Amino acid sequence: MGKPSVRTQLLKGTTPLLVLTVLRDGELYGYEIAQRIRERSGGAFAPSEGALYPALHALEAEGALQADWRESDRGPRRRYYCITPHGGALLAEHERAWAEFSIGVGRTLGEPGRG
Amino acid sequence: MGSLLLAMVAGLAIPVLYRLYRHVRTTAQAGPPFPDSETNDVSDKDLPDKARVYLTAVDARLEMPDWLRADIYTELSDHLRDSIAAIESEGLDADRAAGEALARLGSPEDLASQMRRAHQTPRRLLAGAAGGIIQTGVGFIYGLFAASLLGVLVAIFATLLVTSLMKAPIGFVAGLLPSFSTDSTDLATNSVVTDLLLCVAAAIAARRGAQAFADSSRRAPSRVAPFWGIAGAAILALLALFVVDAQQSWLSVFVELMIPVAFAAGALVRVDRGIALPWGRVALAGVVISIVGGVGFIGATGVSSSNVTAEAVEITPLLAQFDRVAPWWQETRPTFEGSASACCGGEAHESVTLDGAFLSSFHDIRFELWRAVPWPGAPAGNELGLYTVDESYAAPIRIAPAQRADGTLTASFDLRRYRSNHWLIFLTATGPDGRRYRLSGMPDDFHSSFSGTVWDWLTASD
Numbered sequence: 001m002g003k004p005s006v007r008t009q010l011l012k013g014t015t016p017l018l019v020l021t022v023l024r025d026g027e028l029y030g031y032e033i034a035q036r037i038r039e040r041s042g043g044a045f046a047p048s049e050g051a052l053y054p055a056l057h058a059l060e061a062e063g064a065l066q067a068d069w070r071e072s073d074r075g076p077r078r079r080y081y082c083i084t085p086h087g088g089a090l091l092a093e094h095e096r097a098w099a100e101f102s103i104g105v106g107r108t109l110g111e112p113g114r115g
Numbered sequence: 116m117g118s119l120l121l122a123m124v125a126g127l128a129i130p131v132l133y134r135l136y137r138h139v140r141t142t143a144q145a146g147p148p149f150p151d152s153e154t155n156d157v158s159d160k161d162l163p164d165k166a167r168v169y170l171t172a173v174d175a176r177l178e179m180p181d182w183l184r185a186d187i188y189t190e191l192s193d194h195l196r197d198s199i200a201a202i203e204s205e206g207l208d209a210d211r212a213a214g215e216a217l218a219r220l221g222s223p224e225d226l227a228s229q230m231r232r233a234h235q236t237p238r239r240l241l242a243g244a245a246g247g248i249i250q251t252g253v254g255f256i257y258g259l260f261a262a263s264l265l266g267v268l269v270a271i272f273a274t275l276l277v278t279s280l281m282k283a284p285i286g287f288v289a290g291l292l293p294s295f296s297t298d299s300t301d302l303a304t305n306s307v308v309t310d311l312l313l314c315v316a317a318a319i320a321a322r323r324g325a326q327a328f329a330d331s332s333r334r335a336p337s338r339v340a341p342f343w344g345i346a347g348a349a350i351l352a353l354l355a356l357f358v359v360d361a362q363q364s365w366l367s368v369f370v371e372l373m374i375p376v377a378f379a380a381g382a383l384v385r386v387d388r389g390i391a392l393p394w395g396r397v398a399l400a401g402v403v404i405s406i407v408g409g410v411g412f413i414g415a416t417g418v419s420s421s422n423v424t425a426e427a428v429e430i431t432p433l434l435a436q437f438d439r440v441a442p443w444w445q446e447t448r449p450t451f452e453g454s455a456s457a458c459c460g461g462e463a464h465e466s467v468t469l470d471g472a473f474l475s476s477f478h479d480i481r482f483e484l485w486r487a488v489p490w491p492g493a494p495a496g497n498e499l500g501l502y503t504v505d506e507s508y509a510a511p512i513r514i515a516p517a518q519r520a521d522g523t524l525t526a527s528f529d530l531r532r533y534r535s536n537h538w539l540i541f542l543t544a545t546g547p548d549g550r551r552y553r554l555s556g557m558p559d560d561f562h563s564s565f566s567g568t569v570w571d572w573l574t575a576s577d
Contacts, residue, residue, distance in 0.1 A: 030190060031197040049198070050221030053190065054229035061236060069186075079190045 007045060015047045015055045017098055020064065020083060020091040027082035030056060056081060064090045159192050163213040166195045169223055176227030178335045179234060181387065187230060191220070234333040243332025247343060251324030258319030262312040269401060303364035303564055310370040317374050318381030321347055325382040336387035344382030348375035355569050362564040363572040364534075371569055428499060432492050434556050436503045440485060440511075441543045444552035463528040463561045465540050469554065471522040477544035477554075480519070482526040483511035486577075487537040487560055502537055502560045517542070530563035534577050537562055 022028065022036040030053060038046035047055070059065040064087030071077045083091070159167055170191055177184050198216035203209060220226055325343040329336040352375040361367070434443065465482055474480065487502035512533070517524035530538060539558040546552045565572060 029193070031194050048221065049194070049219040050226050051229065053187075053194070053226070054233040057187075057230060058233035061234060061239070076193060076196075077189075078193050079186070 008048060011045055011047055012051070014098070015051055016059060016064075017091070017094040018047060019052070019055055019059065020087055020094065023065065023081060023083045023087070024091060027080045029078040029080050033081070059087065059090075062090075063087075159188075162192060162195060163199070163209065165210075166192075166199070166213050166217060169217050169220070170195070172223035173227045173230075176224060177230060178338050179231070179333050180330050180335065182330075183234065183333055195220075240332045243328045243330070243334070243339070246331040247324040247328030247339075250327035251320045251347070254320035254323030255316045257323070258316030259312060261319065262315035265315070266308070266312060269404065272401070273404075303362045303367045306361045306363060306367035307370050309361075310367060310374060313374050314370065314377040317347075317351065317378040321378040321381035322386060325386050329387075340382045340386040344379040347382065348379040351375035351378050357568055357570050360566065360568055362566055363569070364565065368569050368572050428494060428501070430501070430557070433490050433501060433503055436490075437541070437553065437556075437558065439506075440483065440504060440541050440558075441551045441553040443556055444544075444546060444554055463530055463538065463540065463563065465526050465528075465542075465559060467517075467524045467542050467555075469522050469524065474519075474522065474524075474544075476547050477552075479551075480517040480524060480542070480544040480554075482515045482517055482524075482528075483541045483543055484513040484515070484528050484530075485511050485539045485541065485558075486535050487539045489537075500560065502539060504539055505535075511541075530561070531566040532571060532575050533563065534565055534572070534575055536564065 018037050019033060022033055022040065028036060033056070034046055034049055034052055056065065056067075060067050060081070064084060065081045066084050067079050067081050069077050070080050159170065162170075170188055173191065174184055174188055177187060179187075195213075195216050198219065199209070199212045202212040202215050207215065321344055324347070325340040326336055328334075328343055329339045332339065352372070355371045355374055359371070361371075363371075437443070463484075486505040486508050488505045489497045490501040490503040493499060493501040513528055515526035515528060517526055524542065526540075528538075528540070538561040540561060541558045542554045543551050544554055565575065567575070
C-alpha cells in the first residue's frame with residue numbers, strides 16, 4: 001500500500017464534519033452521502049468510501065446519527081441515516097472548530113507573503 | 116385420585132416448560148439471523164463474484180454478532196451495487212467497474228478493522244458487561260425455574276412409574292442387584308438435588324449472559340463466550356470451594372463442582388448457533404432416568420417391609436462387639452436422653468442419668484465417640500438401625516469428659532466436619548478396680564451430616 005496522498009490525509013479528520021453537514025439537509029443512504037459530498041465540493045474531493053461507512057457507524061454509535069432500514073423507491077431496501085439533535089450540536093461544534101482551524105491554517109500559509 | 120392429580124400437574128407443566136424454553140431461546144438470540152446466501156435472505160446474487168468474495172472477506176473479519184454482520188453485509192452490498200452501476204455508466208466494462216468500486220472501498224482488512232473500531236467501543240464493552248451480568252441473573256432465575264419444573268416432572272413420572280406401573284418388574288430387577296443402601300434422611304441428598312438444579316440454571320444463565328454481552332458489546336459470541344464462561348466458572352468455583360456452606364457427601368461435592376463446569380459449557384458450546392435439542396432422545400433419556408431412579412429408589416429403600424421387631428433380634432453378639440470399647444459394667448442400666456441435631460449439621464448432645472451413689476465408685480467418667488457401621492448381624496435391610504463400632508479404628512475419634520450435675524451426665528460433640536455419618540457414643544469410666552468399663556450395654560447411635568464448603572470436605576478427616 002502506497003503512502004496516503006496529502007488530500008487523503010487532509011480529508012481524514014473532516015469526514016464526520018462533511019457527513020453531518022450533508023445530512024443536515026435530509027436523510028440519505030451511504031452511497032448518496034458520498035455522492036452529495038462530491039457534488040457539494042464541486043468534484044474537488046469526496047471522502048474515502050472505505051472510511052465513510054466506519055465514520056457513519058461511529059457517529060451512529062455516538063448518537064449523532066440515527067439509521068433505519070427502509071424500502072427504497074428503486075431497488076432493495078437501504079440504510080438511511082438522519083442527524084439527531086445530538087448530531088446537530090456536534091456539527092455546530094465541528095463547524096466552529098473547523099472555522100478556527102482553517103483561519104489559523106490560512107494565516108499560517110499567508111505569513112510568508114505578508115513578510 | 117392422587118395419581119390423576121399428579122398427571123394433571125405434569126400435563127400443565129409440559130407446555131409451561133416448552134414456552135419457557137422457547138422464550139429463553141428467542142430472547143437470548145435477539146436480532147435477525149445472519150443472511151445465508153443459500154436461503155437468499157440477502158440478495159447478493161447480482162453482484163460480480165469478486166465483489167462477493169470481497170464482502171465475504173470483510174464479513175469474516177468483523178467478529179461481530181450475526182445480526183450486525185448481516186446489516187453491514189447488506190449495506191456494503193447496496194453500496195457496491197450503486198458504485199459499480201455508476202462506474203459502468205462512465206464507460207468501463209463490468210469487470211473493471213467492479214474492480215474500481217472495490218478499490219475505492221479499500222482493503223477488506225482495513226474496512227473490517229475500522230468497522231470494529233467504530234462499533235466495539237469501550238463504552239459498549241462496559242454496557243455489554245453490565246447487560247451480560249443482568250441477563251445472567253435473569254437466565255439463572257429462568258433456569259432454576261425450568262430445572263425445578265423439570266425435576267418435579269421427573270419425580271412425578273418416576274413416582275407414577277414406580278408406584279403404579281412398574282413396581283413389580285422394577286422390584287424384581289432391584290432384588291437381583293447387589294445390595295446398596297442410602298439413608299433417606301441424609302441431608303447431603305438435598306444438596307445433590309439442589310446442586311443439580313443449579314447446574315441447569317448455571318448453563319442457561321451463562322448462555323443468556325454471553326449472548327447479551329456479545330450483543331451489547333457488538334462482539335461475536337464466539338469471541339466473548341470464552342472470557343464470559345471462564346470468568347463466570349472461576350467465580351462459581353471459588354464460591355463452591357470456599358463460600359457455600361452445605362451438607363456434603365462425595366456425590367454432592369462432585370455435583371457442586373459441576374456447577375462451574377455447567378456454566379462454562381453453557382457459555383462455550385455452540386453459543387453463536389444455538390442448540391437444537393433432539394426431543395425424542397430427551398424424552399427417551401427421561402424415561403431411562405426415571406426407570407434407573409425407580410430401581411435405585413426401590414433398591415435403596417427395600418422392596419418389602421419386614422415385620423422384624425427389636426425383641427425378636429438376638430443382640431448378645433452385638434453387645435459382645437462393644438467390649439472392644441470397654442467391658443460392660445453389668446449392673447448399670449442408665450437412662451439415655453441423647454439427641455443429635457442433624458438438621459443443624461451434626462451437633463450431638465448426649466445426656467445420661469445415673470444413680471449418684473453408683474457413680475461415686477467411679478472416676479474419670481467420660482463419653483467416647485466411635486465411628487459406627489451397620490451391624491452385619493442385623494436382619495436384612497437393617498430396618499432397626501443396629502450399628503456396631505467400625506473395626507477399622509482402634510480408638511475413639513473424640514473423648515469428652517462428662518459434665519456432671521447431680522446424677523445427670525452430659526457432653527456434646529460437634530460432628531459437622533467429619534465425613535462419616537454414623538456414630539456411637541459410649542459412656543465409660545474407671546471402676547473401683549482401676550480398669551475402664553462402659554456403663555451401658557447399648558450405646559446411643561447418632562446420625563450426622565457433614566456441613567461445610569467443598570474445601571472443608573476435601574480437607575476433612577474421615
